[in-house]
Structures are given as C-alpha cells and as structure tokens.
Amino acid sequence: MAHDVTTTGTGNTELVRVATSESRFARYGLIGTALCFVALFLVLPLAAVFTEAMRNGPGEFLTVLSDPETFAAIELTLLVAVIAVPLNLVFGIAAAWAIAKFEFKGKAFLTTLIDLPFSVSPVISGLVFVLLFGSHSLLGPWLQSHGIQILFAVPGIVLATVFVTFPFVARELIPLMQEQGTSDEEAALSLGASGWQTFWYVTLPNIKWGLLYGVLLCNARAMGEFGAVSVVSGHIRGLTNTMPLQVEILYNEYNFVAAFAVATLLALLALVTLVLKSLLEMKYSEQIAASRRH
Amino acid sequence: MALGVTLSWLILIILIPLSGLAWRSSALGWGTFWTLATDQRTVNALRISFGTAFAAALINVVFGVILAWVLVRYRFPGKRIIDAMVDLPFALPTAVAGIALTTLYAPNGWIGSLLAPLGIKIAFTPIGIVFALVFVGLPFVVRTVQPIMEEIDKEVEEAAATLGANRFQTISRVLLPGLAPAVLTGFALAFARGVGEYGSVIFIAGNLPYISEIAPLLIVIRLEEFNYPAATAIAAVMLIISFAMLLIINMIQAWSRRRYGYGS
Numbered sequence: 001m002a003h004d005v006t007t008t009g010t011g012n013t014e015l016v017r018v019a020t021s022e023s024r025f026a027r028y029g030l031i032g033t034a035l036c037f038v039a040l041f042l043v044l045p046l047a048a049v050f051t052e053a054m055r056n057g058p059g060e061f062l063t064v065l066s067d068p069e070t071f072a073a074i075e076l077t078l079l080v081a082v083i084a085v086p087l088n089l090v091f092g093i094a095a096a097w098a099i100a101k102f103e104f105k106g107k108a109f110l111t112t113l114i115d116l117p118f119s120v121s122p123v124i125s126g127l128v129f130v131l132l133f134g135s136h137s138l139l140g141p142w143l144q145s146h147g148i149q150i151l152f153a154v155p156g157i158v159l160a161t162v163f164v165t166f167p168f169v170a171r172e173l174i175p176l177m178q179e180q181g182t183s184d185e186e187a188a189l190s191l192g193a194s195g196w197q198t199f200w201y202v203t204l205p206n207i208k209w210g211l212l213y214g215v216l217l218c219n220a221r222a223m224g225e226f227g228a229v230s231v232v233s234g235h236i237r238g239l240t241n242t243m244p245l246q247v248e249i250l251y252n253e254y255n256f257v258a259a260f261a262v263a264t265l266l267a268l269l270a271l272v273t274l275v276l277k278s279l280l281e282m283k284y285s286e287q288i289a290a291s292r293r294h
Numbered sequence: 295m296a297l298g299v300t301l302s303w304l305i306l307i308i309l310i311p312l313s314g315l316a317w318r319s320s321a322l323g324w325g326t327f328w329t330l331a332t333d334q335r336t337v338n339a340l341r342i343s344f345g346t347a348f349a350a351a352l353i354n355v356v357f358g359v360i361l362a363w364v365l366v367r368y369r370f371p372g373k374r375i376i377d378a379m380v381d382l383p384f385a386l387p388t389a390v391a392g393i394a395l396t397t398l399y400a401p402n403g404w405i406g407s408l409l410a411p412l413g414i415k416i417a418f419t420p421i422g423i424v425f426a427l428v429f430v431g432l433p434f435v436v437r438t439v440q441p442i443m444e445e446i447d448k449e450v451e452e453a454a455a456t457l458g459a460n461r462f463q464t465i466s467r468v469l470l471p472g473l474a475p476a477v478l479t480g481f482a483l484a485f486a487r488g489v490g491e492y493g494s495v496i497f498i499a500g501n502l503p504y505i506s507e508i509a510p511l512l513i514v515i516r517l518e519e520f521n522y523p524a525a526t527a528i529a530a531v532m533l534i535i536s537f538a539m540l541l542i543i544n545m546i547q548a549w550s551r552r553r554y555g556y557g558s
Binding site: 020021022023026027030031033034035037038040041042043044045046048049052090091094095097098099101102104110113114116117118119120121122123124127128129130131132134136137159162163166217220223224225226227230231243244245247248251259260263266267269270271273274275277278 | 296297299300301303304307308309310311312314315318357360361363364365367368370374376377378379380381382383384385386387388389390391393394395397398404405425428429432448451452455461486487489490491492493497509510511513514517522525526529532533536537540
C-alpha cells in the first residue's frame with residue numbers, strides 16, 4: 001500500500017503515482033469520510049454509554065450496580081451463557097466434523113439449515129418457542145400437568161439463546177476443517193490411533209484457535225441476546241431478567257443512569273470480545289480460516 | 295456418530311420449532327391468514343421494516359465500500375483500531391446500541407440537539423430506525439467486501455492505466471464491477487439482518503402505530519395481547535418475503551459472478 005511509488009529509471013514519479021493510486025485530495029477525502037462515518041455510528045454511541053453511566057459520578061454508578069435486581073440479572077446472564085455456549089460448542093464440532101470430513105447427500109442443504117437462525121428475526125426465534133410450549137399449544141397442557149415450566153423461566157431463555165447462537169461455532173469450523181482436509185486423520189488412523197484418540201490428539205489441536213474464535217463470538221451473542229430472550233422471558237424482575245432485559249426495563253422507567261450502568265458492563269464485554277478477536281486474528285490468522293467471513 | 299448428533303440437535307432445536315410456526319400459520323386457514331396479513335397496521339409495519347432495512351443497506355453499501363477501501367488501500371494512524379471497531383455492532387448487545395443511539399440522536403441528545411434548531415428530527419421517526427439499522431448492518435458489508443478487495447490483482451489496475459484509463463475510470467469500470475457480487479452479498483446480509491432487527495430499533499423508533507412501528511415489534515405487541523394467530527401470521531409473512539428476496543439476490547449474485555467476479 002505504498003502510494004508514493006517511485007519508479008525505476010525514468011524518475012517520473014508523478015505519472016506512476018497518478019496511474020495506480022488516487023490523488024492526495026481524493027485519498028484524504030475518502031479517509032475523512034470513512035473516519036466521520038465510524039465516529040458517528042461506532043465511536044460516539046460507545047462513548048455515550050460510558051458518559052451517561054458516569055453522569056452522576058462513580059459513586060452512584062457503583063450504588064446502582066450493587067442493586068440486587070441487577071445482580072440477579074448478571075447471575076442469570078452468566079448462567080444462560082454457561083449452559084448455551086458449551087451446548088453449541090459440542091454441536092458445532094460435531095456438525096463441522098460431519099460436514100468437513102465425510103461425504104454424504106444433502107450436505108449443502110444441511111449447511112443452509114445450520115445458518116438458518118442468522119436469517120430469522122430474533123423475535124421470531126422467540127415466537128417459535130412460545131408457539132411450541134405456550135399454554136395454548138399442543139405441549140402446553142401436558143407440561144402444565146407435569147409441573148414443568150419452560151416459558152417465562154430459565155429453560156425457555158436457554159432454548160431461545162441456543163437457537164439464536166446455533167451457527168456461530170459450526171460456521172467458523174466448517175471452512176477451517178474443510179481446508180485442512182482428512183490427511184492428518186488418515187495418518188493417525190493408519191498408525192493405529194482410535195477414532196477418539198485421533199480427534200483428541202490430531203483434530204482438536206488443529207482447530208483450537210478457530211474453535212476459540214467461534215466460542216468468543218457465540219458467547220458475546222449469548223450474553224447480549226435481546227429480542228428472542230425478551231419474547232420468552234416474561235420480564236419477571238429479579239427472576240427472568242437477563243442483563244439486556246434489565247437495561248430495557250430501567251431505561252423505560254427513565255432510570256437512565258442505572259440503565260447505562262448495566263449497559264457499560266455489556267459494552268465492556270463487547271470491547272473485551274473485540275480485543276481478543278483482533279488478537280486471535282493477528283496471531284493465528286492461518287488457523288482461523290473464516291476470520292474475515294461472518 | 296457426528297452426523298447423528300448434528301442431525302438430532304438440528305431437528306430438535308431448529309426444525310421442530312420452525313415447523314411449529316409453519317404448522318400454526320397453515321392451521322389458520324387461508325381466509326383468516328389473508329385477513330390478518332392484510333390488516334392495515336400489519337401492512338404498514340411490514341412496509342416500514344422492509345423499507346428502512348432497504349434504505350439502511352443502501353447507505354451501508356456506499357459507506358461500507360468506502361470504509362473497506364480505506365482500510366485495504368491506505369495507511370493512516372489508528373487504522374488497526376478502526377478495523378477492529380468495525381465489528382463492534384456484532385459484539386455490542388442490540389439493547390445497548392439502541393439506548394446509546396437514542397441518547398445521541400434524541401432532540402435533546404448530543405447530536406440531536408445540534409440538528410433540532412435546523413428542524414431535523416432523527417430519533418422517534420423512521421429516520422431513526424434507518425440510523426439504528428445502519429449501525430447494525432455496517433460490518434456485514436465491510437467484512438464481505440474487504441477480503442475480496444484484498445485479493446484484487448494490482449496488475450489489473452496497471453493494465454487499465456497502461457491502456458489509458460484515468461484513475462476514476464479504472465475504479466468505476468474495472469474494480470467496482472468485479473466487486474459487485476461481494477457488495478451484493480453484503481447488501482443482502484445487511485438487509486436481512488435489518489428486516490428482523492428488534493433490540494436496537496425499539497428505543498429510537500418512537501413506535502407510533504402506522505408510522506414508526508416495525509414488524510417484529512408488532513409481533514411482540516400481538517403476543518402480549520395473547521393474539522397468537524396475528525403474531526404467527528406476521529412472522530410467516532416476514533419469513534416468506536425475506537426468503538423470496540434472498541432467493542432473488544442469490545440469483546442476481548450467481549449471474550453477476552458469471553459476468554464479472556473475482557475469486558469464487
């Protein structure tokens with residue numbers, strides 16, 4: 001990306017610079033436009049979160065955060081992520097393994113199905129579970145008579161989160177495993193390793209950074225999911241409110257400082273995710289095949 | 295075994311719930327479904343959702359391509375940070391984005407208060423919805439276009455220059471057409487995401503029925519009224535239109551990839 005390219009020989013640098021790069025004026029114009037856009041849409045919103053939370057000083061910020069309801073919301077968010085992320089981790093590995101290492105009919109269709117939750121509105125993702133488990137549904141009366149509570153309780157929130165974060169790990173691993181092919185595994189198997197040993201000592205070390213990358217994105221979404229969770233949660237304070245839902249409730253009560261205080265925690269989570277993600281991309285770009293494709 | 299696990303998990307988590315939606319909407323019967331789907335408030339909500347998502351995706355195509363170009367081609371201080379920041383909308387929970395954007399663009403907000411004297415209102419109007427969707431969709435365009443831009447062979451540009459094209463001609467006639475499939479993909483992804491977006495929009499939209507009420511919000515409202523048939527019908531219409539549009543875009547994409555297209 002050297003722009004002031006010098007040519008060998010002629011010394012007519014001006015001509016070459018104009019030919020394969022833009023004029024200085026155009027270059028600064030484009031950089032300026034891009035930076036203004038980033039500032040308006042990305043930097044300022046992030047800055048607003050922190051400024052609004054600190055509006056009445058750090059003292060109030062901390063008081064607000066130590067509220068028991070907020071605490072319950074943090075606990076619930078962590079609980080949901082701790083259940084949903086490992087489930088999708090196991091599924092993601094299984095799906096990528098099946099798609100990348102074996103040949104079977106309907107592979108393209110299967111890949112499309114895995115991606116499906118990305119093209120469905122989060123609200124619809126929540127709605128499908130209401131239709132499935134609600135009191136008016138087929139399963140509803142049966143669940144009720146057995147005292148099983150799924151909607152407006154933790155199981156429903158976990159299900160909706162699993163649905164929404166379903167593709168993250170799998171779609172990160174599929175291209176990576178396809179790229180790596182099956183020769184390493186074949187070598188291990190021919191040397192007498194069992195299927196499990198092959199997976200544990202050969203495949204897993206090969207995909208570990210890609211896996212971590214997928215888990216990182218999966219976790220960010222699991223903790224931050226709003227639409228799907230809001231439909232199934234029932235918004236019971238202190239019981240079924242995750243952090244994003246707590247932000248909404250506080251905000252709608254005009255309790256702005258508290259809303260933004262909880263929001264800073266989520267924003268910090270986002271920043272940590274971005275930093276780790278960039279580090280992974282910088283250090284292990286070779287081992288993260290799909291690093292730039294979402 | 296892996297395939298078995300994959301399939302059963304997929305069926306359990308994705309297929310059964312989604313087919314429940316399909317079954318519920320078909321159980322409504324065509325007449326009821328049509329009445330519910332053509333209700334004026336529903337039609338307006340769908341129009342707002344698809345219209346604002348389309349506008350936001352267009353804006354993102356323009357600025358996303360510029361941003362990708364600047365990140366791939368130029369060097370400037372803070373470039374790496376900006377590059378990482380592009381993914382912020384993927385990482386920041388939508389509810390947080392929603393209240394932050396509202397704070398900025400509300401009439402008494404940081405930017406809103408500068409625009410208010412000029413008579414420009416962003417938050418609590420459909421323009422506010424577009425702004426939220428621009429935020430949400432930006433990384434889709436940048437991250438689909440950026441890797442393809444990095445692949446562009448410098449020789450193509452040199453050839454164009456040797457043949458007498460000026461820089462503007464080289465970019466508009468040689469480089470951009472080759473990027474068309476990637477740009478279309480980015481547009482489609484941003485558009486699809488925008489249509490279904492909920493969390494970042496509801497705070498800034500003002501949510502006036504018929505004017506700034508998006509379809510996902512109307513689904514939530516119908517659910518809260520225990521009007522499950524109406525919620526199901528809106529969801530079904532949204533899914534059908536989205537899939538139809540993605541299908542059309544896929545076809546255009548396949549065509550333009552044959553016609554121009556770098557790489558894949």
